[in-house]
Amino acid sequence: MELNRNVLCGYNWHFGPENHSVTSRHFRFNPDGSISGYEHFNEAFWAITDQRLKIFNANRELTWIFEHLPSELEVLFIGVYQPDPSHPTRQILSRPAQAPKIFRVANLAEIASHLGEDRVRCVENGAATRYVSKSCLNDLKLRKTHDIPADQRNINDLLELPGHQVWCLKDAVVFTRHGLVLVDDFLVSESTNQFPFHLYENLLFDGETLSVYEEGASASISVAYHLTNGNLENYFHYLVETIAKLSLQFFMNINSQSGVHVILPTLKETYQLQILELVISDLANFNPMTLSAQEKVRCDNLYYAHLYPAGSLYPNEVILSFSKMLKAAWKKHPFNSGTFESNRKIYISRRDSTNRILENERLVEEALKGRGFEIFTLTELTVAEQISLFQSAETIVAPHGAGLTNIIFCNEGTKILEIHMEGNTNWVYRRLADTLGLKYQFVLGQVSKNEAESVDARNYCIHAADLMHSLDSLE
Numbered sequence: 001m002e003l004n005r006n007v008l009c010g011y012n013w014h015f016g017p018e019n020h021s022v023t024s025r026h027f028r029f030n031p032d033g034s035i036s037g038y039e040h041f042n043e044a045f046w047a048i049t050d051q052r053l054k055i056f057n058a059n060r061e062l063t064w065i066f067e068h069l070p071s072e073l074e075v076l077f078i079g080v081y082q083p084d085p086s087h088p089t090r091q092i093l094s095r096p097a098q099a100p101k102i103f104r105v106a107n108l109a110e111i112a113s114h115l116g117e118d119r120v121r122c123v124e125n126g127a128a129t130r131y132v133s134k135s136c137l138n139d140l141k142l143r144k145t146h147d148i149p150a151d152q153r154n155i156n157d158l159l160e161l162p163g164h165q166v167w168c169l170k171d172a173v174v175f176t177r178h179g180l181v182l183v184d185d186f187l188v189s190e191s192t193n194q195f196p197f198h199l200y201e202n203l204l205f206d207g208e209t210l211s212v213y214e215e216g217a218s219a220s221i222s223v224a225y226h227l228t229n230g231n232l233e234n235y236f237h238y239l240v241e242t243i244a245k246l247s248l249q250f251f252m253n254i255n256s257q258s259g260v261h262v263i264l265p266t267l268k269e270t271y272q273l274q275i276l277e278l279v280i281s282d283l284a285n286f287n288p289m290t291l292s293a294q295e296k297v298r299c300d301n302l303y304y305a306h307l308y309p310a311g312s313l314y315p316n317e318v319i320l321s322f323s324k325m326l327k328a329a330w331k332k333h334p335f336n337s338g339t340f341e342s343n344r345k346i347y348i349s350r351r352d353s354t355n356r357i358l359e360n361e362r363l364v365e366e367a368l369k370g371r372g373f374e375i376f377t378l379t380e381l382t383v384a385e386q387i388s389l390f391q392s393a394e395t396i397v398a399p400h401g402a403g404l405t406n407i408i409f410c411n412e413g414t415k416i417l418e419i420h421m422e423g424n425t426n427w428v429y430r431r432l433a434d435t436l437g438l439k440y441q442f443v444l445g446q447v448s449k450n451e452a453e454s455v456d457a458r459n460y461c462i463h464a465a466d467l468m469h470s471l472d473s474l475e
Contacts, residue, residue: 001068001075002051003048003051003052003053003068004048005029005031005048007075008029008046008048008053009028009029009030009031010204010211011028011029011095011100011204011211012025012026012027012028012037012095012201012204012213013027013028013029013093013094013095014027014092014093014094014095015027015038015043015091015092015093016091016092017089017090017091017092018078018089018090018091018092023038024037024038025201026038027043027093029046033045033046033047034046035055041057041058042055042057042063042064043055043057043063043064044056044057044058044060045057045058045060051068052065052066052067053065053066053068053077053079053093054066055079062082063081063082063083064079064080064081064082064091065079065080065082066078066079066080066091066093067079067080071097072097073096073097074094074095074096074097075094075095075096075097076092076093076094077092077093077094078090078091078092078093079091079092079093095213096213096214098213098214100204100211100212100213101211101212102185102209102210102211102212103182103185103186103187103209103210103211103212104185104186104187104208104209105186105187105189105192105207105208105209105210106186106187106188106189107188107189107190108120108122108165108167108188108189108190108304108306109122111183111186111188112167114186115183115184115186118170119169119170119171119183119184120167120168120169120170120183121167121168122165122166122167123166123167123168123250123303124164124165124166124248124250125164125165126163126164126165126248126317126318163307163317163318164245164248164305164306164307164317164318165305165306166248166250166303166304166305166306167303167304167305167306168301168302168303169181169183169188169299169301169302169303169304170300170301170302171183171184171298171299171300172298172299172302172304173218173296173297173298173299174224174226174228174263174291174296174297174299174302175212175296176200176203176291176293176294176295176296177228177232177265177266177290177291177292177293177295178195178196178228178229178230178232178265179191179226179228179229179230179263179265179291180192180195180210181226181302181304187209187210188304190304190306191226191230191304192205192230193229193230193231194229194230194231194237195230196230196231199293200293202214202294218295218296218297218298219289219295219296219297219298220297220298220299220300221261221289221297221298221299221300222259222299222300222301223254223257223259223260223261223299223300223301223303224260224261224262224263224289224297224299224301224302224303225245225251225254225255225260225261225262225263225302225303225305226263226302226303226304226305227242227243227245227246227262227263227264228242228263228264228265228291229241229242229265232265232268232272233268233269234402235271235402235403235405236402236404236405236428238272238275239275239405239408240319240322240405240408240432241307243275243276243279243322244307244318244319244322245305245307245318246279246280246283246322246325247318247321247322247324247325248305248318248321250303250305251303251305254303255283255284255285255286256284256285257285258285259287260285260287261287261288261289262286262287262288262289263289263290263291263297263299264276264288264289264290264291265290265291266290266291266292266293267290270383271383274382274383274384275383278326278329278330278333278383278387279325279326279329281329281332281333282328282329282332319408319432319435319436320435320436322408323408323409323436326408326409327391327409330387330391330409333384335384336384336387336388341392342392342394343392343394344374344389344392344393344394345368345371345372345373345374345393345394345395345397346373346374346375346376346389346393346395346396346397347364347365347368347373347374347375347376347396347397347398348376348377348378348396348397348398348399348401348403348404349361349365349375349376349377350398350399350401350403351377352377352379352380353401356399356400356401356421356424356458356459356460357459357460358399358419358445358459358460358461358462359448359459359460359461360461360462361399363464364419364462364464364467367464367467367468368397368467371468371471373395373397376389378403378406386403386406386409387406387409389406390406390407390409390410390414391409391410391411393410393414394414394415395414395415395416395417395471395474396410396414396415396416396417397417397419397467397471398416398417398418398419399418399419399420400418400419400420400421400424400426400429404416404418404429405429405432407429407432407433407436407438408432408436410436410438412436412437412438413437413438413439414438414439415438415439415441415474415475416429416433416438416439416440416441417441417442417443417467417470417471417474418430418440418441418442418443419442419443419445419462419467420442420443420444420445421444421445421447421458421460422444422445422446422447422460423447423458424458425442425444430442439474441470441471441473441474442470443462443466443467443469443470444466445460445461445462446460446461446462446463447459447460448460448461
């Protein structure tokens, strides 16, 4: 084998000592002679001299010389430590021998223009995004939306974007439990949203192309509806951005037909299964097909629904219809006794969380108890108990977190007071509340002096007087 930059660059290499576990699975040789994906003083730069691979430290001093070892299954090198060649440690560099399949990233509209409407066709445009109050208008202007530059953004344009689109993709492949979608040599960019590429050693994604080094077991089906997402293990994203697609009228229409599969991920969390069971309890002919991490399925006709703009981060008619669907299913659910109290005041604690810790939460709870509030930790409740709790609430106070997703079960007019931390104000629940007709207010806490580099790792405090003032403003 002739050793050149094409053999080395563009791949994730496994790197580690011989006969020991791999130190790095993302060791990369960059075209500029640097090394990335692995940080160590001894491995910073590389070069090829006389058909030998040389690796240099951060001072550009030679540390390793690697020789190629013949192998049918992988490209394999073994390295000798140059400051002391007698040292017994040998380092191994390896990668699969087969060339990867390369897919170019493009959005659905671009792919349709390349392949034609007989292969990729939009079959439904949802209603424009009109569920927004004046209080949310400035938020919408501040964020990059649908590739509209900030200086060209017009709020009326944003409100006219479709709430969702459904596309029919012929001869498409759904790959991995997180649902990447491939059509011929294209990767659908919409399916890469929050995709955890770091979990997949056989995938290399650089934003413009996807390299697939090996693929798992596959199956073929005729008609399927795509129902998975890049962020499955977060309650909010699973519920509002994934399962919400079951509320689309388009899905209701095709689900009434026989032979339509719903492509789902293997579900790892109890709440994921409980939510899905609630939603499909009122659906006939639901025909699931699950994908594990490395599996793929080829579909003669794949229906792919995408929420716009920016999914659940903006008011969307899909969220409203999904909320109604959930409440209707809950009314008939056997775990709904219909006897829960009403007009409850509840505080949702995050004392079980390891990030964004509210340091004076005990004082906050005592102050709220004096105003008739009950204290709950959602991880101690089943999904059914959480639904009952939020449906019974008149007022909800909670620090920002995924548990507030449950406001989707609240009755119209429920009061929501969200506790934010300065420097980390995420308005997703403000917009969700606005869409659902809930009364929203927030209060801002101050970051502690021991400020961590990561926003989510910071602790903060809230003044009881500020909390009570914001609570009074909701009354």
